[in-house]
Amino acid sequence: MTEVRLLLTAVMFYTRIPVPGWVGYSEDALNRSTRYFPAIGWIVGTAVAVVIWLAGLVLPTAVAVVLGLAAGVLLTGAFHEDGFADVCDGFGGGHSAERTLAIMKDSRVGAFAVIGLVLLFGLKLTLLTDLVGRGLWQALVGLVFAHVLSRWCVVTVIRSGTYARLDATSKVRPIGKAISVGGLGVATLWLLPFVGLLWPTPWWGLAVIPAFATRLLMYRWFRRRLGGYTGDCLGALQQVIEVVTLATILALARTVGG
Structure with missing residues (x-):
């Protein structure tokens, strides 16, 4: 039950999915629930894939x-x-660690954030549309x-890095440990x-290399700046690596096949 509670805590914090009231909340549980962050990837990624599959039955791929x-x-x-947008604004407009952190904490959206989000979603749309056109099942598995x-x-x-902002106003302080x-x-x-899922195209597993790179x-950039x-x-980081992984899979599909 402890592990179930931690999993549901991760669902509560990282998604809008309702969870039972008995799950409760504590900073310790939230920090420990980080081990289930990849499980959230399964939930969100599968939901996105199902919507693409169902909508694709009656609508154009894009x-x-x-x-x-x-x-x-x-x-x-x-x-x-939201984190990606804040980093675009903070690192684009800040010239010191203090100024960068202050901009990132500002709820207003600047030009760097808007441009970054447009490029981010443009890349996702283009990559996924091409992948789906090459084969629905493998594209959705890759997603x-x-x-x-x-x-x-x-x-x-989170395991090996250093948290840069230990003030009480940080909205994600508990997961910084x-x-x-x-x-x-x-x-x-x-x-x-x-x-098993990537077995028909096992070379797609090579996407781990550019993702971890x-x-x-x-992180080296974050550490140098903040x-x-x-x-x-x-x-x-999550958003950029998601796009890098999709781009790598598409590049492999175009060169190796699958």
Whole structure:
């Protein structure tokens, strides 16, 4: 029941899905629930894939993909996209760590955020539309893989990185603490089903390499600019790695096949 409570805590925090009242809330449970962040990738990625599949039965592929992306935003409350937008504004307009953090905490949206989000969703739309056109099933599996892998990369940052903002006003302070080795092991288990799901196109698993390379480069950037990461940085990391994974899968599909 403890693990079920932690899983439902992750669902409560990372999505808009209602959970039973007995789950409750505590900062400790929220921090420990990070081990189930990749499981959220399964939930959100599968929901997006189902919407794309159903909408694609009666609508053009591009429209189906837009509806799928909209479903993902509604399901998470644009949680990670908001972090991505804040990082675009903060890193685009801040010239010091203090100024960057202040901009990221500002609820107003600037030009860098708008431009970044337009490019982000444009890339997702283009990549997914092309992938679906090459084969629906594998495209949707690749979509879920991108959601799960990107969230696993975020967990590794929480495990080994340094939290940059320890003030009480940070909206994601509880998840800034280090995750245990056992917790990281549980998070890693959520990647194992793809060993079977990607079997028809096993080379798609190579997407792990650029995904983790992106994780290393982005955290190095965060550490140089801020001294570590914030919750907004984690959201941006998830979004960028999701796109990198989709781009890698498409590149492999175009060159290797599948």
